[in-house]
Amino acid sequence: MLLSWMAWTWQTAAFFVLVALALVAMGIWEWRSPGGAPRRGILGLDTTRGDRLFISLLGAGFIHLGWLAAFGAPPWGALAVSVLFAVAVFRWV
Amino acid sequence: MTARTTNQKAWWLVAPVVVLVAFNALVPMMTVVNYSFQETFGDNVFFWEGFKWYEELLRSERFHDALVRQLAFTATILAIEVPLGVAIALAMPRRGPWVSVCLVLMALPLLIPWNVVGAMWNIFALPDIGLLGRLINGLGVDYNFTQDPTSAWVTTVVMDVWHWTSLVVLLAYAGLCSIPDAYYQAAKIDGASAWSVFRHIQLPKMKRVLTIAILLRFMDSFMIYTEPFVLTGGGPGNTTTFLSIDLVKVALGQFDLGPAAAMSLVYFMIVLLLSWVFYTVMMRNEGT
Amino acid sequence: MRRLKWLVPTLYVVFLMLPIYWLLNMSFKTTNEILGGFSLWPTEFTLDNYRKIFTDSTWYTGYLNSLTYVVINTVISVTAALPAAYAFSRYRFLGDKHLFFWLLTNRMAPPAVFALPFFQLYSAIGLFDTHIAVALAHCLFNIPLAVWILEGFMSSVPKELDETAYVDGYSFPKFFVKIFLPTITAGVGVAAFFCFMFSWVELLLAKTLTSVDAKPIAATMTRTASTSGYELGLLAAAGTLTIVPGAFVIYFVRNYIAKGFALGRV
Numbered sequence: 153m154l155l156s157w158m159a160w161t162w163q164t165a166a167f168f169v170l171v172a173l174a175l176v177a178m179g180i181w182e183w184r185s186p187g188g189a190p191r192r193g194i195l196g197l198d199t200t201r202g203d204r205l206f207i208s209l210l211g212a213g214f215i216h217l218g219w220l221a222a223f224g225a226p227p228w229g230a231l232a233v234s235v236l237f238a239v240a241v242f243r244w245v
Numbered sequence: 246m247t248a249r250t251t252n253q254k255a256w257w258l259v260a261p262v263v264v265l266v267a268f269n270a271l272v273p274m275m276t277v278v279n280y281s282f283q284e285t286f287g288d289n290v291f292f293w294e295g296f297k298w299y300e301e302l303l304r305s306e307r308f309h310d311a312l313v314r315q316l317a318f319t320a321t322i323l324a325i326e327v328p329l330g331v332a333i334a335l336a337m338p339r340r341g342p343w344v345s346v347c348l349v350l351m352a353l354p355l356l357i358p359w360n361v362v363g364a365m366w367n368i369f370a371l372p373d374i375g376l377l378g379r380l381i382n383g384l385g386v387d388y389n390f391t392q393d394p395t396s397a398w399v400t401t402v403v404m405d406v407w408h409w410t411s412l413v414v415l416l417a418y419a420g421l422c423s424i425p426d427a428y429y430q431a432a433k434i435d436g437a438s439a440w441s442v443f444r445h446i447q448l449p450k451m452k453r454v455l456t457i458a459i460l461l462r463f464m465d466s467f468m469i470y471t472e473p474f475v476l477t478g479g480g481p482g483n484t485t486t487f488l489s490i491d492l493v494k495v496a497l498g499q500f501d502l503g504p505a506a507a508m509s510l511v512y513f514m515i516v517l518l519l520s521w522v523f524y525t526v527m528m529r530n531e532g533t
Numbered sequence: 534m535r536r537l538k539w540l541v542p543t544l545y546v547v548f549l550m551l552p553i554y555w556l557l558n559m560s561f562k563t564t565n566e567i568l569g570g571f572s573l574w575p576t577e578f579t580l581d582n583y584r585k586i587f588t589d590s591t592w593y594t595g596y597l598n599s600l601t602y603v604v605i606n607t608v609i610s611v612t613a614a615l616p617a618a619y620a621f622s623r624y625r626f627l628g629d630k631h632l633f634f635w636l637l638t639n640r641m642a643p644p645a646v647f648a649l650p651f652f653q654l655y656s657a658i659g660l661f662d663t664h665i666a667v668a669l670a671h672c673l674f675n676i677p678l679a680v681w682i683l684e685g686f687m688s689s690v691p692k693e694l695d696e697t698a699y700v701d702g703y704s705f706p707k708f709f710v711k712i713f714l715p716t717i718t719a720g721v722g723v724a725a726f727f728c729f730m731f732s733w734v735e736l737l738l739a740k741t742l743t744s745v746d747a748k749p750i751a752a753t754m755t756r757t758a759s760t761s762g763y764e765l766g767l768l769a770a771a772g773t774l775t776i777v778p779g780a781f782v783i784y785f786v787r788n789y790i791a792k793g794f795a796l797g798r799v
Contacts, residue, residue, distance in 0.1 A: 157653040158272070159279040159291045168275060182627055186251075197525060202631050210521070213514050221303035225296040251625040258620035259632065261613045262676055269673035270639050273650035336541035345787045349780075350546050353553070356779025358734045358751040361772040368559055368765060369552040376555050379571055407549065414545075457681075461640075468643050471736055489645040496645065509643045516641040524634070 171209075178205055193245040204245060208238035280506035298507035308508065310483065311491045312515075318487060319466045322405045327459060329406070330413025331451070334421055335443070337414075348418075351411040363475025366404045370476075390477060394484040397477050401485050404472060409462060416458040420451035456527040460520060467516050488512055553776070559769035567765045582770035592771065595750030598664065599733065600778060602747065605668035607728040610675040611683075611721060617676075618683035619709070623692065636677035648741040655742055666742045667749070671735060675728045682727060686720025722789030729782055750775060 178201065182188060188200030199207070212234035219230030281298055283291040302308050337347055354362070372378035372389045381388040390400040424446060432442050470489035473479065479486035479494070486494070492512075496505035559567060560582055561575040586592040620626070621633060651670060652661070660666040694716070698708040714721070740752040754771050 157289055157657065158276045158650075159283060159285070159289070161279060161282065161291075161293055163293075164275075164279050164282060167278075179627060200630075202628065206521075206631070210514070210518060214518070217299065217303060217511065217514070220296055220300050224300050227296060249623055249625045253626050255620035255624035255626040255629075258616035259626075262617040262636070262680060263632070265609070265613055265669070265672045266636060266639060266676050269651075269670055270642075272654050273647045274642065276650035276653070277647060333542055333545050336538050338539070347542055347546065349783050349787050350549065351542075352783045353776065353780060354549055356730050356733060356776065356783065357772075358736060358775050360736050360751050360755060361775050364754070364768060364772055365552050365556045368769065369555045374567060374571055376551065376573075407552065410545075411549070460637075464640050468641075468645075470643075470645055489643050492643060492645040496649070502649070509645070509647075513642050517638060520638070520641060521634075524637075 174205065178202060195245055197245065199245055201242070204241050207245060208234075208241045211237050211241065277506045277509060280502045281510055282503070284503050294503060298504045299511070302504060302507050302511065307491070308511075311486060311488055314484075314486065315467060315488045318402070318469075319463060321402055322409070322466055323459065323462060325402070325406050326410045326413050326462060327455070330410050330458070331417050331455070333410070333414045334417035335447070337418055339422065348415070351414055353411075354408050355411055357408075359471035360475050362404065362408055363472040366400065366407075366472075367476050370400050392481055394481055397481055397484050401473050401476060404476060405466065405469070408472065409465075412461065413455075413458045416454040417451050420454040421447060424450050452527070456524075460523060463523070464516060464520060467512070556769050556772050559765060560773045562766055562769075564764060564766050579766075582766045583774075585767060586771055586774065592750075592753060595748060595753035596774065596778075598743070598747045599739075599749040599751070602664040602667040602671070602739070602749070603729055603732045605664060606671045606675060606732045607725050609668060610672055610679045610728045611725050613672070614676055614679035614683055614724065615714075615721075616709075618680045618687055619713070621680065621684045622687040623695065633680075636680060639677055640674050644737045648737060651738060652741050661742065662744045662746050664747045667739045667747060668732075670738045670742055671732045674735075675731055678727055678731065679724045682724045683717070683720050686717045686723075690716055719789050722786050726782060726786045726789070730779070733779060 181201070188202055190198060190200045192198050197203075212230075215234045215237060216227050216230045219227050219233070223229065279291075282294060282296070284294045285291045338344055357365070367375075369375045370377045370390055372382055378388060378390075387393070388396050390396040428446050429442070432446060437445075468489055469487055470493070473485050473487060474490055474493075477485045479490040492505050492509055495501050495508065558574060561578055561580070562572075563577055563579050563581070566572070566575065566577050621629060655661050655666045655670070660669070690713070694712065695708065698712050703712065736749070736751045739749045740755075743749065743752065750771065754768060
């Protein structure tokens with residue numbers, strides 16, 4: 153009863169589960185090798201891997217919005233670009 | 246700041262806050278995400294629509310107009326309130342009986358419920374029975390905020406300046422008060438001009454509190470709803486229909502939960518991005 | 534130039550007071566006088582508007598409801614924020630930086646659309662139309678603010694204080710209540726002030742989460758404006774009275790604010 157009004161769908165549920173898993177994974181990673189590998193990347197920002205995850209997720213959100221505005225659904229292309237973006241962020245930012 | 250030691254047990258101290266905020270933040274947030282992909286006709290019956298609402302939203306003129314209006318409004322009030330607030334804080338006495346009088350009177354607008362602020366400005370600016378409306382029309386300027394778009398826009402901006410500049414003043418004043426007198430004496434001996442005292446002593450000390458003030462003003466003005474809704478109802482036409490007013494029109498007026506949810510999430514992402522950029526830039530400068 | 538410096542705050546305060554004066558002015562007028570013409574002060578001075586509010590229970594219970602949930606919220610927010618702020622100011626822990634930023638992001642969501650989920654959430658747990666519901670909902674934006682403010686104050690307290698106390702054999706709770714709290718009373722005052730303020734002025738969530746038993750005064754006002762025509766005098770009187778509790782609170786914390794601002798980084 154508590155959950156019926158939240159209008160769950162398996163797609164959104166899967167999305168939130170993935171985000172939660174990403175956070176848990178980051179937590180374990182941080183616990184195994186503390187400090188977060190801080191560095192100063194090409195943007196001149198001091199980032200840890202948590203910051204890099206945040207930038208990747210926020211960037212992915214905007215990439216999806218841009219894709220929907222330009223080409224419309226389905227956003228599979230945006231997903232591919234987001235993955236590339238995340239790899240680039242973890243590599244260089 | 247004192248050096249902090251690593252202690253994972255500190256999570257127990259943070260736990261109550263996390264539980265309370267997460268309860269209020271995550272459940273509604275997840276629900277809004279769920280809404281944004283579906284269509285509903287009431288009675289908790291939902292149909293999957295995929296990215297339809299986002300697509301429609303991002304291509305609609307109405308959304309672009311509301312976004313531009315919102316950005317223009319936020320930029321305007323920040324450009325007025327921050328310099329004005331700093332100027333007033335600089336001119337305030339540092340000690341003496343007038344300090345608490347000033348603080349109490351200036352904090353007053355902050356403590357008035359937002360719909361009362363709107364109603365107050367409504368009767369203050371009405372052209373027939375309001376003091377402000379009478380005054381401006383008496384000067385020979387044609388002013389009527391219920392009819393004329395320019396008047397409505399200006400009135401909304403002035404109301405927001407009236408309402409929130411004090412927050413900037415209080416925070417900037419707090420920053421100024423934390424400067425030891427010795428700094429000023431040293432500057433006096435060096436024969437520093439008022440400008441260089443401001444630039445090299447006062448401004449750096451105020452930086453942190455100004456960051457907070459600008460962030461708070463930015464976030465709150467982006468979500469402004471109650472005051473302009475009571476003052477102008479978003480009119481005339483759409484001139485003062487800001488984000489939240491438009492959202493409520495869509496969500497409650499037309500009961501289109503899906504589009505409204507998509508819209509609010511897009512806005513949330515914009516605010517998140519801008520706040521993050523601002524926060525990061527200000528904190529980075531502080532470190533160096 | 535220097536001598537004219539006092540003019541700036543004075544003019545600003547005058548600007549702040551003008552709309553408030555106008556509201557006060559309206560509240561002492563009869564409806565006829567308000568609609569009949571323009572006057573700088575009430576010519577037919579009347580207290581009827583205030584009398585109505587103090588005798589009609591639908592009006593004055595609105596004030597009691599608002600005050601109740603605001604006080605509950607302030608207590609919850611500050612109590613929960615105190616240990617959290619201590620943790621942020623003294624310790625490093627897994628995800629601390631991101632947790633702090635996440636707390637702040639909760640001020641960024643547009644409440645307009647979140648109103649419906651809030652309504653359903655609090656209905657589902659059976660708290661709809663209670664004071665505690667509004668008080669809990671307001672924690673969303675007040676707790677982050679309280680943590681932020683208190684963290685600033687606590688960081689300015691030297692860490693030696695804690696260490697000495699622990700060496701002397703104080704337990705954490707005893708140290709916190711007996712030694713630490715008294716040194717940051719100004720910070721607690723400022724945090725409580727801001728919590729009170731933001732809870733008192735918020736309307737959208739408060740209105741959504743209540744119907745009869747916990748209806749806030751601000752909601753009573755909007756109802757009057759829409760159903761019984763436009764009784765400006767009554768509305769003005771009710772508006773004036775909403776300023777009073779705020780004015781009281783500022784008056785009591787004014788010294789804390791001046792002092793607190795000087796101490797903390799806020």
